[in-house]
Amino acid sequence: MEWIKIESDKYIFNYHENSIAESDIHKIVDIQETCNEFICNCLNAKMENKIKYYLCESRLEVGELYGDNEPCNGFANDINEIYAVYNDKIKCIGFHEDAHVISYNIST
Secondary structure (H helix, E strand, O other), X not given: OOOEEEEOOOEEEEEXXXXXXXXXXXXXXXXXXXXXXXXXXXXXXXXXXXXXEEEEOOXXXXXXXXXXXXXXXXXXXXXXXXXXXXXXXXXXXXXXXXHHHHHHHHOO
C-alpha cells in the first residue's frame, strides 16, 4: 500500500488513501504541531529537520514496519521517524513519540 504525503511546518505526514487518518489529517497536523511547539519550548530545543510521521492502520502494520513483527501502537526511532496506529479504535498521536524524537535529537 502506497503512502500519501502532506507536509506541515515541522512534519512530513504519511498515511494511506481512504484511511481514517486521511479524513482527520488536518486535525492531526494541528495537534502534532502544537505538541511539537510545547515539547521544544520545555526542552529549549529546535529541530533541524522535519519529523517523518507514518500513520498506520493497525498495530500489526506498525510491528511489521518496526521489523520485529510484534504488534504495537507506536514507536519512534532515532532518525526522526514515528510510526503510529491511527484507526477507529486507536489514535496514537500526541506528545509521547514526539518527545522521544525531539529529546534524542538534542542529546546527540
